[in-house]
Amino acid sequence: MATLPDGTSLPGRLIVVEGIDGSGKSTQLDLVHKWITSLDYAVAFSEWNSSPVVRKTTKRGKKKQLLTPISFCLIHAVDFAHRYQQQIIPALKAGAVVLADRYVYTAFSRDAARGVNRQWVRDIYSFAATPTVALYFKVPLEESLRRIMTGRPTLKYYEAGLDLGLSEDPNESYRMFQGRILREYEGMVPEFGLTVVDAGLPLVRQQEIVRQAIEPHLEGALKAESNPWRKVLAAEGLSGRYLDSLVQSGG
Numbered sequence: 001m002a003t004l005p006d007g008t009s010l011p012g013r014l015i016v017v018e019g020i021d022g023s024g025k026s027t028q029l030d031l032v033h034k035w036i037t038s039l040d041y042a043v044a045f046s047e048w049n050s051s052p053v054v055r056k057t058t059k060r061g062k063k064k065q066l067l068t069p070i071s072f073c074l075i076h077a078v079d080f081a082h083r084y085q086q087q088i089i090p091a092l093k094a095g096a097v098v099l100a101d102r103y104v105y106t107a108f109s110r111d112a113a114r115g116v117n118r119q120w121v122r123d124i125y126s127f128a129a130t131p132t133v134a135l136y137f138k139v140p141l142e143e144s145l146r147r148i149m150t151g152r153p154t155l156k157y158y159e160a161g162l163d164l165g166l167s168e169d170p171n172e173s174y175r176m177f178q179g180r181i182l183r184e185y186e187g188m189v190p191e192f193g194l195t196v197v198d199a200g201l202p203l204v205r206q207q208e209i210v211r212q213a214i215e216p217h218l219e220g221a222l223k224a225e226s227n228p229w230r231k232v233l234a235a236e237g238l239s240g241r242y243l244d245s246l247v248q249s250g251g
Helices: 025-038 052-063 069-094 104-113 118-124 141-149 170-192 203-217 228-235 241-249
Strands: 013-018 043-047 097-101 133-138 195-198
Touching (some): 013 025, 025 203, 043 069, 069 097, 104 118, 104 170, 133 170, 141 170, 195 203
Parallel strands (some): 043 097, 133 195
């Protein structure tokens, strides 16, 4: 179960994936989503930096290069707080399995990499529930860079960390910025008890490890309402908007 900061246990399960860009965490979470859906559990999904409350502000700030490390930190905190109250907590209270593509650890790593005080950032997110399982996909920096840079025409200003003045070359700046983030993640593994997954392993083997970490926590979670279309689509590995729309309409 997920646990609130005051020690209160919530009936739902909170499964979190973390890692630097190019770690493959989103691919693994998508496979987990399909797997848990096929088991008939009620699943909710939340993604970093996706709240409509701050989306326009973030886009405008990035376009005009107005964001400082502190403003970046606060905008993401607002984004998280909105999703936490509107998506994550209601689903956990209902007993559902919540899958989060990035959680507070992303803020801890990225904000610290931008020079923001670590403890100050942790205090901002002190209201967040402790995940049931937090998976950290560990990948060497060079492999991460290879995956990201392959076929990528250009790197965006903030994505490359050009706002930090690390290097005038976008590729080198990106390398240095991601290296900083990687070091922050490595320090958080013992601090928060993150479960490390070797992201260099074959995809199938990674998924086996991920399922072994998650499966013991699923028993007793909320089951989705019975729907014949859900079973048919889940058996074919289909989920997401197609499955949800059919369930809501009753098939």
